[in-house]
Amino acid sequence: MIKKINILGTPTQDKLNLFVPMGIFFIILGFLDVILNAHFKINLTSFLPIWLNYFAPLIFGFLGLHYIRIEFSGIKILDNLNKNINSNGFNALLTLLILFVLIQNIPPLLNWLFFDADFIGTSKEECSREGACWIFVNVWLKRFIYGLYPNAEIWRINLSFLLLIGFIIAGFLVPVKAKKYIIIFLLFVFPFIAMNLISGGNFGLEWVETAAWGGLSLTFIISIFALLFCFPIGMFLALGRRSSAPIIRYSSIGFIEFWRGVPLITVLFMASVMFPMFLPDGTYMDKLVRVIIAITLFEAAYMAEVIRGGLQALPRGQYDAGKSLGMGYWRMHLLVILPQALKLVIPGVANTFLALVKDTPLILVVGLLELVGMIDMAKSNPDWLGFATEGYIFAGVVFWIICFNMSRYSQRLERRYKTDR
């Protein structure tokens, strides 16, 4: 009887009833060892030599997974399990390693993040310091979003962004004919209304200098303005790079390659310390405006390459058709080429915008404080020393939510525009 059961042999379907319980027993033993070890400081296998003791859960788990690796067992769950995480010894080992690492690290992490953390309060003394101190984020939240913008005037930023969201929603709801006007209004009129509303200085609004702008709202302001202006510039550069006129082509290539070859940080340095030297004596340009111009030109070069990709993807026949209809250069591009090319590059444009949003924290090096900069400021406040981790995690989550959704959206666009080609 004993001879028939080959313990280390390949488990087969006919001995299902023996191998499956045995495998499950070993797997449970392995996991139990890890859990007890990690969270209850109990070592089941302390009698083993130290090197074996360390690997005991892995060995148990490996044996267990080996026993339940039965082909065509007829049990649906078991078959799925074997196919997906337990197809061979190497895979089984990796599966176990990942699960063990997760078991060891997730509960302490959750404890720190939520269960031991303090959420409600107004001062650092109310934090138990056993877990994260979210009071820090709570207290500074207004600063993280609005920067040093005066509290009494914050409604102006809120109103601007609410108006923007409102108009975008209106753009989706109104009939197609009116859509055009809303888009034109949003692109060419609204930015200036919003800028005026936020900076103030007229219509009875108090002037708020740009040094006080900051936080997450500054991230959005810079991103939106840069995107708005870099798109047309990038379009002209892309057309210029494909132009047959050598001077236009080479100056476009030079411009694009210059901006693509240097890091944004040096561009920002240029905008903040070098550019004022190039302006006529006595003129002053606001630092934020300089930075927005710099970021715009920087992103325009990337945008140009994206749009060029779309232009290149169009078959020659489209150009020939446009020309044979007697269209000139501009009419052909505006009516035939660009509408098709731009549709192709929507995902690329979304990716460029994503990169732009991720690049904005860099303005910190020239002294403009958006979200990351504000956290930098908050964590060096003498009353709130030692909460850098909480701040960075908060900023990370905020940026992650924004960027993740944008990248998902761009992937969806990509899929949508792929089908009709």
Next chain:
Amino acid sequence: MNIKNTTKGFTDFFKDNSKIRNYLPQILTLLFIVFLIGYFTYNAQVNMDNRGIDFGFHFWGQEASFDIQFSLIEYDGSHSYGRAYLVGLLNTILVAVIGIFFATILGIIIGVSRLSSNYLISRVAEWYIEIFRNIPLLLQLFFWYFAALRALPLPKEAINFFDVSFLSVKGLYIPKFIWTNFDIFIYSIIAAIISIIFVYNYARKKQEQTGTQTPKFLISLGIIIVLPLLTFLIGGVSLSFEYPILKQMSETIFNYVGGAKIIPELMALAAALSLYTATFIAECVRAGILGVSKGQKEAAGSLGLTTGQILRLVVMPQALRIIIPPTTNQYLNLTKNSSLAAAIAYPDIVLVFAGTAMMQTGRAIEIVSITMATYLTLSIAISILMNWYNKKIAIKEK
């Protein structure tokens, strides 16, 4: 009437004369560029005259009189600005090389894991990519530097790696290599590389002529191990290590002395750059592997090649062709992103040169131009190198 006629005549002349229609926009562009450059130069001149600064690169040889906390070459305050620039440049290249090395390894592992048949592994790889790709690099850098590395123990309770390396909040201390006759060792490695190139050329020719394969990998492995080893035995090269030792500075302050120190800024920067860039490289690798059609593998298998040969001779050359161009872009991005070092005070070219040196000399135009030109040169150098390699492995159509 007269006026109308001339206008018509002018447009006609303009429409018919295609040469002028071609040249006019170009001339206008040229004029615009020349005007813009002239205008900026004029303004800069006026501004500099008013402030009493003259344009020039004389500062290059002057004494820098500031210290740099981490340098690959000998440097102190008495050296020139030119030397300080070189220190910064070398530090930038150092962190870029370290970052590229780890990002490539990690990227390949993650990219392959992403395609694993193991559900857990591919999910873990996917979430790694989604998390690290969608958080701004600066934020990750700050997290590693201000949160993660600051949580390391003090030198007294440093994390001990086999009693030779110690990781503490002050940085990573590793044994220092002390060479004698180091140049001979380097020459032997150069000689080994040259002879390997010869072996490969010979092997290729032999295969083209006779069809027999030479075990070129084993031969080159032998050469690269044996030649430097010989220099130890007969060339008079020797290597010893200086280990870091914990020393009591005062009653409560301990620190390590001796050995080589890797500053935390470098560790944070290298970690952030490689973890961030690895996500992009992983996507390139995945796209490359998916890009090789199944038929290729099956065809190779039906020719009787082994699994290893299929991977090495059929799949990899084709996958590399897809992987390399976007990966080059990522290497370039990593090099440019290494300029974020300035935010955590790692002494790279931006911090040393566009930061400290500019504060001291006040020469904004010269210094920012030099810094930008340096990055442009680095970018162009990497892209030329990679284009050359790319061309080499591209499909050679008849």
